[in-house]
Amino acid sequence: MSILVDPTPQQAPADAHAEASSPRGPRDSRLSRTGAMLVMGVFTVYFLVPLWWLLVASSKTPGDVFTTNPLWFADMRLGENLGELFAFRDGLYLRWLGNSVLYAGLGGAVATLIAGMAGYALAKYRFxxxxxxxxxVLGGVLVPATAxxxxxxxxxxxxxxxxTFWAVFxxxxVSPFGVYLTRIFAAASVPDEILEAARLDGSGEMRTFFTMSLRLMSPALVTVFLFxxxxxxxxxxxxxxMxxxxxxxxxxxxLYGWNTQLNQIPELRTYVLVGALxxxxxxxxxFLSLQRFWRNGLGAGAVK
Amino acid sequence: MTTQVTAASASREHRPQVRRRTPHRGAIAALVAPFGVLFALFYLLPIGYAVYQSLLVVERDGTYGEAREVFGGLTQYALVFQNEAFWQSMGRMLLFGIVQVPVMLGLALLFALLLDSSLVKGRRFFRLAFFVPYAVPGVIAAIMWGNLLSPNLSPFKALTRNVDLLGADLVLWSIANVVTWVFVGYNMLIIYSSLLAIPAEIYEAARIDGAGQLRIAWSIKIPLVRPAIVMTAVFSIIGTLQLLAEPQVFQSFSSAVTSNYTPNMTVYATAAIPNTNLAAAISVVLALVTFVLSFSFLRFTQRKAQS
Known part of the structure; x- marks a missing residue:
């Protein structure tokens, strides 16, 4: 029963290991420590400056974007720019955002459930x-989606x-990678004894899956959903x-469409930048809110 | 002879019973069927249909006659092999992959090892900062970098006004930069999480033997995270050959990116002509090349691991 209370039993050791792993080598020289921090610092700039630039550019008037310091704020117009973007062409942008949430949110959830069911069946039943x-399915992982x-x-x-909506949705x-990942995870984290116990208690297979196994598989499911x-x-x-x-x-x-029209309609530039942000x-x-799940689930696919 | 026949018929009689003995058949079917049906409809059927379409040619009665699709054997494939633009784009992606994939994975491995060492403070911060670009869609990343590298908008005008990063010579590497920027952190996390799975006792022994950090990284950590590196490499090879969004966006910033710049752009441009049969044949060839490359990479690395 304790497993039911804590749906992610195998996460604890990995986390503890991660945080308590400072003494992992001999004492380091100051030189190598400085060198390492320098590398990390330089690349932090590389990874974050483009995003910073986007935030700054989104807060400017179309004219200021060209004439003021690209990496610092001029007239703060982020609010106005947002308002204009959301109102532009009767809220077309918000409509796109809603579409994306529907395609990716609903689509991701359905894909995860379906892949989890199949991965679970492949892991826990012999047939x-x-x-x-x-x-x-593994072959399917290697088939590029663009093909x-x-x-x-x-x-x-x-x-x-x-x-139509359905053409993209x-x-x-369909996520073959999801089946692969959930199968590996279910084999390791859903013990046969629990399934047997549920059977003895008279629980049907589907009910066991939906009430118990799904929860045991939740770290893998969150990972699949995110991807x-x-x-x-x-x-x-x-x-x-399509x-x-x-x-x-x-x-x-x-946004891609707007970006291609920039030469004809330069006013779109602000909308492209704010919209991108x-x-x-x-x-x-x-990603941030589901961090503790994917951090550990991510490595699961690589362990064979 | 007789005994064989009886044995065969006996086993034939037995088999249905064996099959019936598979417990929970209903549940298995209910669990597998949704994925099975969708996989068949949206994976297997399109693959089959692409192959079928690629075997057809369009025939007309005279110049203005009605178009009919008839079986053309491997005609489209012969056209694919003569299609210079397509093979140029394949060559371009090969060059791209040979440079970009090792650079990206080398950086990812370096960052993962640094995060796993005691040299770096503030791991949590770096892990997040390096991973954030993965949350940026390829299209958006390309729009951002396209602006950052353009002579007018860039914060680095001193560089971009003197070096044409969007010209014919360098634009491929500007696109490589976008892909690297997005995916380094993701690959770093995969390698890092498999480093975390290594039990700490392994290092104790090495330390007692007097091995330093570098030695431990080279002789213990890297060999143990090989599977993770191989996996990231396979996905990177597949990703490279499928490149589409980033170069498509870069068309707005650089006239050097033609509509046949990558294999997938060739597929799209050919389908838009419209010449769907040839586009289907290109798709099939591209998928096969991708499959063969990633599969032989897997084989190659596995054999190396065994020897």
Whole structure:
């Protein structure tokens, strides 16, 4: 029963290990410590300056973007810029943001559930064809998603579903990598004894899965969800080839469209920059709030 | 002869019983079916359909006659192999991958080792700061860097006004920079979390033997995180050949990025002509090359690990 109370039993040692691992080598010379901190410092600048620049540029008038110091604020206009962006063309940008949340949030959740079910079944039951199915799914991990975009377009145009919500949503809910990861995780973290005990208590297989096994698998499921969320949020080829109707665009694709029109409509520049800034926020918030899950789940795929 | 037949028929009689004995068949089917159906519809079927489409050619009666698709055998594939733009883009991605993937993974490994050593303070901060770019979509990262490298907007005008980072010679490496910026932290975390899984006792022995940090990193840590490095390498190789969003965005910043710059851009441009059969054939060839490259990389590294 204690396992039910604490759904992530194998996380504790990894965390403790991570934080208490300072004495991992002989005493270090001051020189190597300084060198190491210097490397980390230089690359912190490299990784964060572009984001800082984006924040600063988003807070300026179109004129100030060109004429003032690119890395420091001029007239603070972030609020006004945001307001204008959200009002532009009847709130088209907000619509795109909503679309992305729907494609990536809902799509990621459905993909995770479906992959978790299959991965669990492949890990915890013995049946004919189990290895065959798993190997086909593994092959699927190596098939690049972009190779599927064109044939998916051809198939969807046969049934006249291109340029619809479903054209982007449906292909996004299949995650072979999710099956791979959840299978490995379920094999290690859902003990057979618990399943047997549940059977003796008269719980049906599906009920056991939904009430107990899913919780035991939650670190892996969060990881799969995050990756699928990011994959869908960043997906470019599918919207590019499937969608013509602006009101269906995910936010990244909409911004891409505006960016290509900059030569004809220079006023769009501010909207592109502010829009880019806003579009990153949901991802960063999602990552930060789920940090303790993916930090440990991330390595699971590499352990074989 | 007779015994064989009886044995065969006997086993044929037995098999259904064995199959029926698989417990929880209903639950297994209910758990696997949703994924199975969707995987078949949105993975297997499109692959099959791409292969089918790639075997067709369009035929017309005269110049203005109605177009018909007829079976053309490997005609489209012959066209793919003659398609110079496509092979140029493949060569470009190969060059890109040979440079960018080792640089990116080398940095990721270096950062992971530093985070895992006692040399660095404020691990939590660095881990986050390096990982944040992964939350930036490729399109957005490319828009950002496109501006940062352009002569007019850049905060580094002293550099960008004198070196044309978006010109024909260097734009490939500017795109490589975008990809590196986004993915170093992600790869670093994968390697780092497998470093954390190494039990600390292993280091005790090495330390007693007098091995220094560098020696421990080189002889113990790196060999033990090999699987993680191999995995990140495979995904990077696949990612390189599939490059699309970043160069597509860079078209707005640089005239040197043509519509056939990467293999996937060639697929898109060919499909837009529209020449879907040729585009399908290119897709199939690209997927096969990707598969063969990542698979043989896996094989190669596994064999090396065994020897």
């Amino acid at each position: 004919r064809g189990r290895e065959t199915i798993f190997n086909i 599927l975009a064109l044939p998916l377009f051809l198939l969807f145009s046969k049934i006249e579903l291109t340029n 449906l292909p996004s809910i 699928q969320f990011v994959t869908i949020w960043n997906n470019f080829f599918l919207p590019l080839i 969608l013509r109707d602006q009101s269906l665009f995910p936010v990244t694709f909409g 806003v579009s990153i926020v949901p991802l960063i918030v999602t």
